[in-house]
Amino acid sequence: MSAARQRIAVIGASAAGLAAAEGLRRLGWDGVITLVGDEPHPPYDRPPLSKQVLSGAWPPERTTLRDPGRLAALGLDLRLGTRAVAYDPALRHVTLDDGERTVLECAGVVAATGVRARTLPGTEGVEGVHVLRTLRDALALRRRLAEPGRRLAVVGSGVLGAEVAAAARGLGHRVALVGAQDTPMERVLGREVGALLAEVHRAHGVTLYPGRTVTAIAADGGRARGVELADGTFVEADDVLVAIGSEPAVDWLRGPAAPDLSDGLGCDRYCAAAPGLYGAGDVARWYHPGLGRHIRIEHRMNAGEQGLAAARNLLAELDGERFGERRPFEPVPYFWSDQYDLKLHAYGVLAGAVRTEVLRLGEDPLRLAALYGGPDRVTGVLGIGLTPRQARSLRPLAAGPGTWEEAVARLGETVAA
Numbered sequence: 235m236s237a238a239r240q241r242i243a244v245i246g247a248s249a250a251g252l253a254a255a256e257g258l259r260r261l262g263w264d265g266v267i268t269l270v271g272d273e274p275h276p277p278y279d280r281p282p283l284s285k286q287v288l289s290g291a292w293p294p295e296r297t298t299l300r301d302p303g304r305l306a307a308l309g310l311d312l313r314l315g316t317r318a319v320a321y322d323p324a325l326r327h328v329t330l331d332d333g334e335r336t337v338l339e340c341a342g343v344v345a346a347t348g349v350r351a352r353t354l355p356g357t358e359g360v361e362g363v364h365v366l367r368t369l370r371d372a373l374a375l376r377r378r379l380a381e382p383g384r385r386l387a388v389v390g391s392g393v394l395g396a397e398v399a400a401a402a403r404g405l406g407h408r409v410a411l412v413g414a415q416d417t418p419m420e421r422v423l424g425r426e427v428g429a430l431l432a433e434v435h436r437a438h439g440v441t442l443y444p445g446r447t448v449t450a451i452a453a454d455g456g457r458a459r460g461v462e463l464a465d466g467t468f469v470e471a472d473d474v475l476v477a478i479g480s481e482p483a484v485d486w487l488r489g490p491a492a493p494d495l496s497d498g499l500g501c502d503r504y505c506a507a508a509p510g511l512y513g514a515g516d517v518a519r520w521y522h523p524g525l526g527r528h529i530r531i532e533h534r535m536n537a538g539e540q541g542l543a544a545a546r547n548l549l550a551e552l553d554g555e556r557f558g559e560r561r562p563f564e565p566v567p568y569f570w571s572d573q574y575d576l577k578l579h580a581y582g583v584l585a586g587a588v589r590t591e592v593l594r595l596g597e598d599p600l601r602l603a604a605l606y607g608g609p610d611r612v613t614g615v616l617g618i619g620l621t622p623r624q625a626r627s628l629r630p631l632a633a634g635p636g637t638w639e640e641a642v643a644r645l646g647e648t649v650a651a
């Protein structure tokens with residue numbers, strides 16, 4: 235390896251990128267680690283943006299993932315406010331938009347560029363129309379919600395839309411939640427649990443518009459004044475949050491010899507997309523050996539775990555003698571969501587389930603555990619209103635190739651223990 239090649243570039247300076255950079259150092263890479271991030275901030279955490287930051291419970295600085303001392307101790311070549319604009323897979327060159335179009339010659343690259351919020355066409359520059367992906371987005375929405383008595387329309391009733399609706403109600407605003415799904419988070423939680431969540435939002439005063447699509451965001455003089463629904467309903471609003479999903483940030487990887495970029499960066503079981511190129515976090519769609527298919531997960535825990543796995547496997551590819559063999563990455567996926575005082579924890583894969591078994595835990599309808607899966611096998615488990623210990627104890631139910639009979643029998647014992 236030539237001297238110029240003693241560099242690993244990690245593109246994307248957030249949860250997955252930071253985990254990769256820390257992993258490279260911890261595992262013994264003593265060459266240059268260039269961490270490139272297009273946001274101006276050092277790595278920060280996104281989950282609090284729709285919760286504590288939006289509600290005002292946390293100052294934005296509290297989302298910082300590592301204090302300056304710990305970050306400095308990694309000895310990184312840190313390039314913030316800098317975007318990667320091109321990648322040459324044959325030469326392993328990354329081009330930056332730093333004014334000089336600097337070309338980084340790399341031994342290897344970890345792509346950790348995450349996703350970007352999807353927007354509604356024609357809403358660019360309209361005051362009061364928001365997305366929520368970055369700290370900047372969160373602070374812009376928080377500024378608006380710091381004024382009392384606002385009317386917020388949330389377009390999209392997935393996890394982000396449901397969390398923001400809850401935070402805005404907590405601040406006393408009038409909130410409308412519009413979703414193409416019949417119940418909030420239905421794509422993940424299914425109809426039965428989604429219906430329960432709908433009741434929780436209604437009980438907290440959110441007006442739900444389920445099963446509706448938005449045809450336009452209405453504006454006067456460049457300011458949002460509401461959303462028009464396909465059935466003719468008009469929902470008045472001062473602010474509109476567009477929470478209709480995201481798109482993997484892969485533009486910089488496009489080119490004639492680009493790897494598979496359909497729905498994120500296509501990777502194998504080792505998180506490798508091409509020789510010397512590994513993917514991690516929200517941007518990576520990789521082959522999960524346990525599930526027997528490719529998946530892409532937008533969960534905080536996965537970003538950290540996959541960043542480390544990608545770092546380890548890249549090092550093993552570069553120098554197997556020193557760093558050992560590559561290992562398949564097959565985690566049990568995990569995510570959580572906070573809405574009002576309700577905590578949801580989920581392990582495994584819930585979306586796309588054809589069978590669900592819900593076990594209610596006592597009188598309180600908001601304490602339950604539920605299994606999700608295909609016709610023969612359980613693939614995921616959800617806990618609502620459980621203690622952290624009870625929630626963690628659900629994990630094994632999603633980890634093994636459990637049959638429905640075994641899993642249903644074990645579920646009751648697990649939550650009772």
Ligand SMILES: Cc1cc2nc3c(=O)[nH]c(=O)nc-3n(C[C@H](O)[C@H](O)[C@H](O)COP(=O)(O)OP(=O)(O)OC[C@H]3O[C@@H](n4cnc5c(N)ncnc54)[C@H](O)[C@@H]3O)c2cc1C
Nearest residue numbers: 246248249250272280281318347348515516532533534537
């Ligand atoms: C508001 C919100 C709330 C969430 N809540 C939860 C939750 O409760 N539970 C949960 O499990 N998950 C939650 N998530 C998801 C979780 O935050 C993500 O899974 C995690 O942030 C993914 O980390 P990442 O590093 O892969 O990607 P990201 O965090 O998206 O980071 C990618 C970084 O790369 C940068 N970048 C993109 N392109 C380039 C380029 N060309 N050059 C340089 N830099 C680039 C981006 O600007 C960004 O800084 C939430 C996400 C959001 C937005």
